[in-house]
Amino acid sequence: MNKIIKYVITDILRNKIVLIYTGFLLAASLSVFSLEDNSSKGLLSLLNIILIIVPLVSIIFSTIYMYNSAEFIELLVSQPLKRNAIWLSLFTGLASSLSIAFLIGAGIPVLIYQANLVGLTMILTGVLLSVIFAAIAFLATVKTRDKAKGIGAAIMLWLYFSLLFDGLVLFILFQFADYPMENAMIALSALNPIDLSRILILLQLDVSAMMGYTGAVFKDFFGASNGLIFSFFVLLSWIVIPVWYSTLKFNSKDL
Amino acid sequence: MYCSATAANIYVGAKRSHKTVSSAILSARDGDTIFVDAGHYREKNLIIDKSIILKGIDFPVLDGEKKYEIISITANGAVVDGFKLIHSGVSSLEDLSGIKVYDSRDVVIRNNILEDTFFGIYIQNGINCSIENNQLIAVGFEEQQSGNGIHCWKGDSLKVIGNQISGHRDGIYFEFVKNSVIWRNVSKNNLRYGLHFMFSNDDMYVNNVFRNNGSGVSVMYSNRIKMFSNYFEENWGDAAHGILLKEISDGFMEGNYFTRNTSGIYMEGANRIYMKRNVFENNGWALKIQASCMDVVLELNNFIGNTFDVGTNGSLVLNKFKNNYWDKYEGYDLDKDKIGDIPYRPVSMYSMIVEKYPPAMILFRSFITSLLDKTEKLIPSLTPENLKDTAPMMKRAF
Numbered sequence A: 001m002n003k004i005i006k007y008v009i010t011d012i013l014r015n016k017i018v019l020i021y022t023g024f025l026l027a028a029s030l031s032v033f034s035l036e037d038n039s040s041k042g043l044l045s046l047l048n049i050i051l052i053i054v055p056l057v058s059i060i061f062s063t064i065y066m067y068n069s070a071e072f073i074e075l076l077v078s079q080p081l082k083r084n085a086i087w088l089s090l091f092t093g094l095a096s097s098l099s100i101a102f103l104i105g106a107g108i109p110v111l112i113y114q115a116n117l118v119g120l121t122m123i124l125t126g127v128l129l130s131v132i133f134a135a136i137a138f139l140a141t142v143k144t145r146d147k148a149k150g151i152g153a154a155i156m157l158w159l160y161f162s163l164l165f166d167g168l169v170l171f172i173l174f175q176f177a178d179y180p181m182e183n184a185m186i187a188l189s190a191l192n193p194i195d196l197s198r199i200l201i202l203l204q205l206d207v208s209a210m211m212g213y214t215g216a217v218f219k220d221f222f223g224a225s226n227g228l229i230f231s232f233f234v235l236l237s238w239i240v241i242p243v244w245y246s247t248l249k250f251n252s253k254d255l
Numbered sequence B: 001m002y003c004s005a006t007a008a009n010i011y012v013g014a015k016r017s018h019k020t021v022s023s024a025i026l027s028a029r030d031g032d033t034i035f036v037d038a039g040h041y042r043e044k045n046l047i048i049d050k051s052i053i054l055k056g057i058d059f060p061v062l063d064g065e066k067k068y069e070i071i072s073i074t075a076n077g078a079v080v081d082g083f084k085l086i087h088s089g090v091s092s093l094e095d096l097s098g099i100k101v102y103d104s105r106d107v108v109i110r111n112n113i114l115e116d117t118f119f120g121i122y123i124q125n126g127i128n129c130s131i132e133n134n135q136l137i138a139v140g141f142e143e144q145q146s147g148n149g150i151h152c153w154k155g156d157s158l159k160v161i162g163n164q165i166s167g168h169r170d171g172i173y174f175e176f177v178k179n180s181v182i183w184r185n186v187s188k189n190n191l192r193y194g195l196h197f198m199f200s201n202d203d204m205y206v207n208n209v210f211r212n213n214g215s216g217v218s219v220m221y222s223n224r225i226k227m228f229s230n231y232f233e234e235n236w237g238d239a240a241h242g243i244l245l246k247e248i249s250d251g252f253m254e255g256n257y258f259t260r261n262t263s264g265i266y267m268e269g270a271n272r273i274y275m276k277r278n279v280f281e282n283n284g285w286a287l288k289i290q291a292s293c294m295d296v297v298l299e300l301n302n303f304i305g306n307t308f309d310v311g312t313n314g315s316l317v318l319n320k321f322k323n324n325y326w327d328k329y330e331g332y333d334l335d336k337d338k339i340g341d342i343p344y345r346p347v348s349m350y351s352m353i354v355e356k357y358p359p360a361m362i363l364f365r366s367f368i369t370s371l372l373d374k375t376e377k378l379i380p381s382l383t384p385e386n387l388k389d390t391a392p393m394m395k396r397a398f
Helices: A002-015 A017-035 A039-068 A070-078 A083-113 A117-143 A147-175 A182-189 A193-205 A213-223 A225-251 B021-027 B349-356 B358-363 B367-378
Strands: B009-012 B033-036 B046-048 B053-056 B061-063 B071-073 B079-081 B084-086 B097-102 B108-110 B113-115 B119-127 B130-132 B135-137 B150-156 B159-161 B164-166 B172-178 B181-183 B186-188 B195-198 B204-206 B209-211 B216-220 B226-228 B231-233 B241-246 B252-254 B257-259 B263-268 B274-276 B279-281 B285-289 B294-299 B302-304 B308-311 B318-322
Touching: A002 A017, A002 A083, A017 A039, A017 A083, A039 A070, A039 A083, A039 A117, A039 A147, A039 A193, A039 B367, A070 A083, A083 A117, A083 A225, A117 A147, A117 A193, A117 A225, A147 A182, A147 A193, A147 B358, A147 B367, A182 A193, A182 A213, A182 B358, A193 A213, A193 A225, A213 A225, B009 B021, B021 B033, B021 B046, B231 B241, B308 B349, B349 B358, B349 B367
Parallel strands: B009 B033, B033 B053, B046 B071, B053 B079, B061 B084, B071 B097, B079 B108, B084 B113, B097 B119, B108 B130, B113 B135, B119 B150, B130 B159, B135 B164, B150 B172, B159 B181, B164 B186, B172 B195, B181 B204, B186 B209, B195 B216, B204 B226, B209 B231, B216 B241, B226 B252, B231 B257, B241 B263, B252 B274, B257 B279, B263 B285, B274 B294, B279 B302, B285 B308, B294 B318
Antiparallel strands: none
């Protein structure tokens, strides 16, 4: 298993796309921190990168990589290896190289300019989002054999999580404005890893505004240790469930 | 000495002729000075009805035994200096206090420590009294069972200077007080307001710190108030404001700092307020200005790192924003006069949405809400058309 992981990582490194991604993240985060006169504004720009670019790159790259290594997977399957091990080591290799890219590209500048709780939350959620969207990409590739269809599905999933879902939540919020929606909002946010990550960062960044009445509900929930553990577990299950389900599918898949 | 016939020194202490302060006061005449040695005195209710100076050496303790008002002053020109007052009685009916001044003028209360008093220092109809350098610490847990730190009800030319107040209901309370000054006080961790102003005209407060009070500072129904260089910090909660201005007219605010409040300033029915060179930093809302405000002028203020710059509840705008620095301003300055060429609209669409649907705060800073905000900037529809800074500064105003 270790050998496959090692092979996947070296293959990805040779691929150069991840290197370019790392360079892009590094350049972007260094420039947002050095351009803005106060570094909290830099954090805001970085927030957008983490919430939009990281999931996008993670899901698209993973999908394309999986389709391109279809022959390699076939080769591996013909060896005396368990399918579980093959699939999980592919996932581990891909997820860890994306996480390392994020840690180098965005983590180092954040640690240089904003080595505080906000910065650390951002790094943690960025890593989790990289892994989550790799997991979702695995789900997309195992479900569809056609490359174009699979990439399309990946893009649609990204669009859904980063844009459409919030639109739906906003719509629901306006429709049910007369009802107490705070707890429902917390439940809804668990359905979208990007939202959950954003709220965790928001509670650090905009704590003054979040301390208003409804804000206090969110703060009480997400700010307390129970809420933090809850959100962490929800984010973890966003990794575990797609990986587990795609492994099941891959085990019985007719290659 | 022969010439000092009118001003004698009287000493109180375990080894002195007077064992209690009350017996010393009984034998004193106007103008005398009573020195009190360190010790623990249970004087029940000490009444100062002569113009004397009561001076404590090394903070003698006056204990109210949780039953009595500790010192009551009914004489003009009395001075209480250097005592430690503990455990006053608690009564909402009589407003028992550490030190209470009744209908007197020129009273001085300075350098005292008040611990666990119901009301701290209470001026009831005083003229030209000073309250200086006192420390007031209360341990009330509920608003109902706690009194105010420095409570002034009806007065003129009072001076409240250099006091430290914490744990009371309101740190400093002014009602019907005119021409007075509040200077260099620190009022923090009080249950309700750091400073509470009602029906008090022509007052000024300077260089005070109001931090982490239940609902910040509240100034209501008063005219011609001047506020300089005060710090309003960390007042958190839906009903908490750095400062609440309600029905205030002709106020002047300069050089104040509003930092990390849920809302820095909340204005309702405020008229003709001139705000200049204030700093709003890291607040939820820097300024909530309701449509009922008129002729409020904001000039040369710095708005930095606030979640929302300005919130409002209607489309009517009768106020003026000029030459402020907004860190969210995205305009340009082609003629290099350091003033932006396009106006800045400090009310974002999302702040209007959050005002109407508070739970929407959970979607803040998401992709779709940023998109909505950008669209609104191009084609304003929800935000008030006239609420804008026509000449925003490109760099910090000061």
